[in-house]
Each structure stands twice: as C-alpha cells, then as structure tokens.
Amino acid sequence: MPASRELDDLVVLRPEGLYCPAGDFHIDPWRPVPRAVITHGHGDHARSGMGFYHCSRDSVSILRWRLGDVPLQAHAYGELFTLGRVQVSLHPAGHVLGSAQVRIDDGTQVWVASGDYKRQPDPTCAPFEVVRCDTFITEATFALPIYRWQDTAAVAADIVAWRQECAQRGEAAILLCYALGKAQRVLAELWPLDDQAAWLHGAIANGVEVYRQAGVRMLSTDTVAEQGRTPDAAGRLILAPPSAAGTPWLRRFGRHQLAFASGWMQLRGNRRRRNVDRGFVVSDHADWPALLQTIEQTGARRVIATHGNTDALVPFLRERGVAAETFRTDFGNEE
Structure with a gap:
C-alpha cells in the first residue's frame, strides 16, 4: 500500500491489532494497548490487558463475565462519542448479544469495521444494521459459495x-x-x-x-x-x-x-x-450471499477482508470492480 494512502487511512494494521491513528485507539486488539473499542465478547475479539475498553451497552455483562472488573465505558447503539479527531459510533452486528460494528468518521470519510456479523434473524440479539461507508472492513469466515444457511x-x-x-x-x-x-x-x-x-x-x-x-x-x-x-x-x-x-x-x-x-x-x-x-448447520456469521449483499448495501468503494476465506472473497470482489484487499488478523477462534 502506498505510504501516502496509508496516511489517509482511518484504520491500519499494527502488531497489536487494527489501529485508528486519528482516534488513537485499537479495535479488538490482540495485544495490550491503552484504549480498545471492542466489537463483541468472543475471546478472539475481547482480550484482557487493555488500559480502557469501549463497548456497546449490551456487551457490558459479557465483558464482565469474560474479563472481570475491567475499566470500560458503555455506549448505546448509534450514540456518537469522540476519540481523538474522529467521531465513533457502534451499530448492531447481529452476531451475538451486544455485538457491534464500529463506525469512524473524520469529517471527510467514513470507515466501518464490522467485527463478526450475520444477517439471519436471531432472537438473542439486535439485528444487523446496514451502515453506509466509504471503506468497509468485513469478516470472511464463510466466504465461499458453498456456505448458504437454511432457516x-x-x-x-x-x-x-x-x-x-x-x-x-x-x-x-x-x-x-x-x-x-x-x-x-x-x-x-x-x-x-x-x-x-x-x-x-x-x-x-x-x-x-x-x-x-x-x-x-x-x-x-x-x-x-x-x-x-x-x-x-x-x-x-x-x-x-x-x-x-x-x-x-x-x-x-x-x-x-x-x-x-x-x-x-x-x-x-x-x-x-x-x-x-x-x-x-447453525452459524453466527454471514453466509456467502449475505456477505456479498452486505458489501453492496454499504456502498463502500473499498473493502478490506479479515480472517476466514479472504483468498476467495478478495479476487471475487476485484473481478467486479471493487477495490478489495486483506488485513491478516488474529481473529477466528471463538472458543
């Protein structure tokens, strides 16, 4: 990636995890950092050792159960809060209770980091909300055409x-x-x-x-x-x-x-x-049609795929004119 482009990126990949330079925070970091925005409570996304945690209101009880009495601030879905030079808000991801997408807006561009998500109805959590953005960071756990969920x-x-x-x-x-x-x-x-x-x-x-x-x-x-x-x-x-x-x-x-x-x-x-x-066959992730539907609905001109079958999804998107690339992350093991 050209250095000039990376300077403009709202999220970059660092050894500790996904990092927002303009906001000086990480998203679901896998190494200890001063400030973390957590998408949900699975162990590959919510880890101990962070100086401070931001999460959705519905995630608090899960993080307390998993991580203990950590310092955190809870946010309602859609609530705007400022970190550094960006406005951040959390939006339902439909993955598990309290799961959230992270919307980041610096006034000139909007990025959304989806965490894990699904589009199927689920009585245990808020349904996925499509968030329009310029760049969409998507999971790719089941990003192969064979994966299509039944009711x-x-x-x-x-x-x-x-x-x-x-x-x-x-x-x-x-x-x-x-x-x-x-x-x-x-x-x-x-x-x-x-x-x-x-x-x-x-x-x-x-x-x-x-x-x-x-x-x-x-x-x-x-x-x-x-x-x-x-x-x-x-x-x-x-x-x-x-x-x-x-x-x-x-x-x-x-x-x-x-x-x-x-x-x-x-x-x-x-x-x-x-x-x-x-x-x-019961999954808490998006299947192949839902991944493609979601990417299209966000309106994103650029897509970054993480953890899963990225080697299938990225070329597929590029063939259809989408600027697609990959972040290699430590996500993927929910146990």
Missing part, C-alpha cells in the same frame, strides 16, 4: 426431532456448541418448540445466565452438576462446549449420540473429522 427455525425443529429419536432409543442427545452466542441462540430457537428442560455443561451455564439476565427468552435449563454422577439422561438434550468431546465427562450419560451445531457442519468432511453422529 434456523427449521434446524431447531430438526434438533427437537433428533432428541425425540434418541429418547426412543434410550440415548442422551449431546449437542456440542460454542459457549457464547451459539448455545444461547439454540436455546432461544428451541423455546417455542420443546417443553423439556435442557441440561447444561458448566462452561455453558454461566453464559446462559448472562443472557437470561439480559431478558433473552430461552428453553428452560438445568445444570449437569445438579443431576448427580450417573443421571438418567435418556432423551435429554445436553449442551456442552466442543472441548468436551472425547473426554471422560461424556461417560456419565451412558448411551448417547453426539452432534455439533456450527456453520462448519455444512461440509460432511467436517462432520467426519469431528467424529459426530449429527451435524446441525
């Missing part, structure tokens, strides 16, 4: 049917899912479809309680710890983090089937590698 309500109905099939066979139905965002979304989608309480691994239970305190309606739950060492788990839906797979923790449930809820389950090869009986 999540239909997937939730499949999960209920699977649990009932397991009940008929005297098996537990153990569903692996990420502890922040995915587990809560699955429980929210199941709320109108099932009336049997799900059991939760301890790593998931705390996050579910954070969402309940935020007013999110979800299927009723109990913790596995409350069930004793050898519970009668036949027909029970049990939510656990992916790290529980292959551990002795699973043995207490006796006969069981193992499933994984993730966008990666779109590919059968991923199901085999995960060694699961079922894969349910």
Whole structure:
C-alpha cells in the first residue's frame, strides 16, 4: 500500500491489532494497548490487558463475565462519542448479544469495521444494521459459495426431532456448541418448540445466565452438576462446549449420540473429522450471499477482508470492480 494512502487511512494494521491513528485507539486488539473499542465478547475479539475498553451497552455483562472488573465505558447503539479527531459510533452486528460494528468518521470519510456479523434473524440479539461507508472492513469466515444457511427455525425443529429419536432409543442427545452466542441462540430457537428442560455443561451455564439476565427468552435449563454422577439422561438434550468431546465427562450419560451445531457442519468432511453422529448447520456469521449483499448495501468503494476465506472473497470482489484487499488478523477462534 502506498505510504501516502496509508496516511489517509482511518484504520491500519499494527502488531497489536487494527489501529485508528486519528482516534488513537485499537479495535479488538490482540495485544495490550491503552484504549480498545471492542466489537463483541468472543475471546478472539475481547482480550484482557487493555488500559480502557469501549463497548456497546449490551456487551457490558459479557465483558464482565469474560474479563472481570475491567475499566470500560458503555455506549448505546448509534450514540456518537469522540476519540481523538474522529467521531465513533457502534451499530448492531447481529452476531451475538451486544455485538457491534464500529463506525469512524473524520469529517471527510467514513470507515466501518464490522467485527463478526450475520444477517439471519436471531432472537438473542439486535439485528444487523446496514451502515453506509466509504471503506468497509468485513469478516470472511464463510466466504465461499458453498456456505448458504437454511432457516434456523427449521434446524431447531430438526434438533427437537433428533432428541425425540434418541429418547426412543434410550440415548442422551449431546449437542456440542460454542459457549457464547451459539448455545444461547439454540436455546432461544428451541423455546417455542420443546417443553423439556435442557441440561447444561458448566462452561455453558454461566453464559446462559448472562443472557437470561439480559431478558433473552430461552428453553428452560438445568445444570449437569445438579443431576448427580450417573443421571438418567435418556432423551435429554445436553449442551456442552466442543472441548468436551472425547473426554471422560461424556461417560456419565451412558448411551448417547453426539452432534455439533456450527456453520462448519455444512461440509460432511467436517462432520467426519469431528467424529459426530449429527451435524446441525447453525452459524453466527454471514453466509456467502449475505456477505456479498452486505458489501453492496454499504456502498463502500473499498473493502478490506479479515480472517476466514479472504483468498476467495478478495479476487471475487476485484473481478467486479471493487477495490478489495486483506488485513491478516488474529481473529477466528471463538472458543
């Protein structure tokens, strides 16, 4: 990139992470910095050690849960605040509770750093808001044409049917899912479809309680710890983090089937590698059509892709006349 152009850029890549020189702050930095604007609470975006945090109002409880009593300032969606020589505002990203895009305006140009986002309806968080900009920094987690999500309500109905099939066979139905965002979304989608309480691994239970305190309606739950060492788990839906797979923790449930809820389950090869009986395609990221739709709707003349299938997205955009490039970041592992 020419040096003269970088001097005009509102966001540049530094060893600590994405940096706004005009505002003297970083966005989701992966190394300690004095001032950080956080898009959401996943561990690859919200890390400890920052001098001060800015976040959305709905992210506060998640950051407190994940990071402890860190110094922070919360902002309502759309609220303007000044950092250095720029005006900043946070806008819904539709990824998880409190997730936000970061809009930066220096009076001559507008940049938007999207963080992670999705366009599907989600009862656990505010829907994505299209923010017009000159430059759009987009994720590219599922930026391949094969990734196209089906309606999540239909997937939730499949999960209920699977649990009932397991009940008929005297098996537990153990569903692996990420502890922040995915587990809560699955429980929210199941709320109108099932009336049997799900059991939760301890790593998931705390996050579910954070969402309940935020007013999110979800299927009723109990913790596995409350069930004793050898519970009668036949027909029970049990939510656990992916790290529980292959551990002795699973043995207490006796006969069981193992499933994984993730966008990666779109590919059968991923199901085999995960060694699961079922894969349910539920993603908290934009699929291929949604990525392209979003980029077009922002009106951005320049697009910078981060983490994921950037090698597919950037050439695709360039062939269609969009000035596209890549930032190599430390994002991508939500656990």
